[in-house]
Amino acid sequence: MVVSNTRFTAAELATQLKIGTVSAVEAVQCHLDRIDDVDGDLHAFLHVSAEEALATAREVDKDRAAGVDLPPLAGVPIAVKDLICTKGIPTTAASRILEGWIPPYDASIVRNIKAARMPILGKTNLDEFAMGSSTEHSAFGDTHNPWDLDRIPGGSGGGSAVAVASYEAPLAIGTDTGGSIRGPAAFTGTVGVKPTYGSVSRYGCIAMASSLDQAGPVARNVLDTALLHEVLAGYDPRDSTSINEPVPAYADAAVHGATQDLKGVKVGVVLEMVGNGFQPGVLARFYESLTKLQNMGAEVVNLSCPSFPFAFDAYYLIMPAEVSSNLARYDGMRYGLRVEPTDGRPVTAESVTMATRGQGFGEEVKRRIILGTYALSAGYYDAFYGSAQQVRTLIQRDFAAAFDQVDVLVSPTTPTTAFKLGEKLDDVLAMYLGDVATIPANLAGVPALSMPNGIDAGLPTGFQIIAPAKEDARLYRVGAALEAALEHQWGGPLLDQAPELTVAE
Template identity: 65%
Template sequence: MSIDPTRATAAQMADALASGETTSVALTRAALERIAATDGDAEGGIHAFLHVDAEGALAQAEASDARRAAGAPLSPLDGVPVAVKDVLATTGLPTTCGSKMLEGWVPPYDATVVARLKAAGLPILGKTNMDEFAMGSSTEHSAYGPTRNPWDTTRIPGGSGGGSAAAVAAFQAPLALGTDTGGSIRQPGAVTGTVGVKPTYGAVSRYGLVAMANSLDQVGPVTRTVMDSALLQELIGGHDPLDSTSVVEPLPSLVEAAQQGATGDLTGLKVGVITELGGDGYQAGVRARFTEALDKLVAAGAEVVEVSCPSFVHALAAYYLVMPCEASSNLARFDAMRYGIRVMPESNDSPSAEAVMRATRDAGFGDEVKRRIILGTYALSSGYYDAYYGTAQKVRTLIQRDFDAAFESVDVLVSPTAPTTAFKLGEKLDDPLAMYLNDLATIPANLAGVPGMSLPAGLAEEDGLPVGFQILAPQLADDRLYRVGAALEAALEKEWGGPLLDQAPEVATLTSTEGALR
């Protein structure tokens, strides 16, 4: 029985390539045709990609097929196509971070994770859309227009990595890379019905990632299944001497953990439900699916208890001080002298460097980026550093201690991934505080550096849209995410009769594909 070249999982594609049932060229061409048919900027188009490299991807696919024919594949995923978030440096392909500031910039080097994709033989389809410099929860802050949710194109796909999640959910790519600073992999995963994983901080190299907040950013996989995420994280993970924050200790086998979990046996596992990440403010359908997922864990043999992490109530406030401070420092490099575009001020024949910098930043940065730069610069200014940034770092320490205390009594912690399902495009665009609340449940993991996974828990009754279930584990215990996630996925899919994405409405085929293969 032949596989569907766009709807098959990455693991199924890898098996079909190994058996000679299909070719990388066939898989890559099918993905490119799907992108061309569904990803235009026109109304109804997903707009998951900012740049599609059809020629390069097909050339990489041809090389993969030649290796397979010679019996020398580079990895189990050799020949399986992948998409890359536009915040990761890629030789020969534009890296814009969704900003006009870097429009047209082509890096002279690859991010370590991109280099590892290439070394493993995965054809890179292109670069996915994102909130500008990863600042946003809806991918509406991209300077190149919003991405749309494949489940309902009038709604957001989450952010900042909505492009990667939408590409996977729309069957444009079986695999994608995202980055997670406060939930930018997991929250898009929740609202698009995909699996998103934030590894332990430092377990995957950040070299070549255009930093927003160095102490929070983490690269991770976006996929359709838990096993696919395990395969991808094992491929891109591991120590990198180019990244000073890269951990030396190897992780336990993630693929083996997913295989173990898929048997459905969680006997002896203790699961903690975080009291502070539930209750008021959560959509009824989100709470219902979360409760049902807990019942599935109990049926698999796990013990479920309630755990209090009192400092988590301050996580959102602490994050929105730490992150803007680091972002303000990082984005100072875009000064019209060293990086990015240069805009000359009007009616000034001999402008000063300061005038050029002001004109460039005014034209190059969007409103959300400016908002966070101003907030961070203020918090770091003389007289306010200790009151704001210093205090936020103290709260961060308390959150880390809450995690440590919780993991002394339970193996993993769980919560809904996001308080609601996907909201309408434009609904919260003018209300930054309402937008920030979408990260309520995901932020603590970034502040503490612990790994987290979001996987589909079902559809909310109110709107028929996906709900995410979040699993958190201790640092370097990423394998626990995959064991629990695979067990829950197997139980839910048995009930659903297959993957949740099989229930998604078919994405409209555009009448014009002009601009889709950018």
């Protein structure tokens, strides 16, 4: 059997494209075929933009044949989370309220990937407006975990993680507000990075919680995430919170990390992030990984971040508060869904707004809008939003103090492996608590990576590395080193151990 071109990593595929053994059209077509084959079961994609992707690929092939100097990932296809605006391609945020909306503009990161000449395969599924940890809150149906189709892929970016894990795309873009890149990475055996806040432009990424949202790369290995991060990152004058500094050499950091030891690197284990409620197998894999880091020369120290236990509470005040304001614009007046009242009330701006929002938003979105509206209300603001912001400051101080002592912090990405579809839908708090280890990085704006570090009862576990702000390169160095050691042990990528998916007739 010929190994499909879909099995190449992005870096490998880029090389094949460069030397001409695979054309960009072939690279796109094999992924479109794969989507046709397996996405019926997985439902990673909400929209496949085959024509657009092939058109981009043809242009790349034409330019390559003409000897035009092309960017490193030219012709390497990519999947884009459906929270990110793509000009001329539907963008729904997995919400009924935006069903059928076609953005008249590209997100800045979409401009970046277009400038990098990367064909866009389509838009991936997510929890509605990125609110959720299982992709079960998509208005357009669940996404299934390729390791076990009865299980959730994590969320909100389940679609992007599954697309990559099941070889429907070598690369994908996710967004991470409280763990929406890292959680799905952990649950699907893929790598996902939440960059430093401001590293990647938010312009055109539909806002969930503005002070926490950050788009980032999703791939099957650390080097690929670094390569994609370099494409996505960079100053954007359209985003006031964008960092106006040159993009560091992330891919170099990954390459060096994979070939060098970790002597002199200090790794901190935050006691508050390996606590109660963690699945024993997840903890076991975590400590095995720590040993691997030590074996490569890293010094591992335990430390405490005393404010971290409050991060969860602060997050569930700040995030919904921003959500309640960011989602106010969906009122049926200008774009997307418009519902007129059917109960005999006159058609007024107010009644249309109410009917549209009532029908257009799902339960989880409504829950957070209500929570946030309450938290910002006069008389409650200081106690809720104000206190939460103070906690946020404390968490930032905890991180600062920790990074005075160590170079990176590590933890399990999620307390458990992927759970069953429907298992936590009725237990909101249990669902929310799945993000307990990923939330602190968002509150502090620091970068964090999740990578596969083993299997527990047939399901992948995730290992999280956190670095100080603007030191994303450390994630790639340490991550690539650990990945090399793990793959040496496994005899190849963890995803090789995933079950083969049934190919549709």
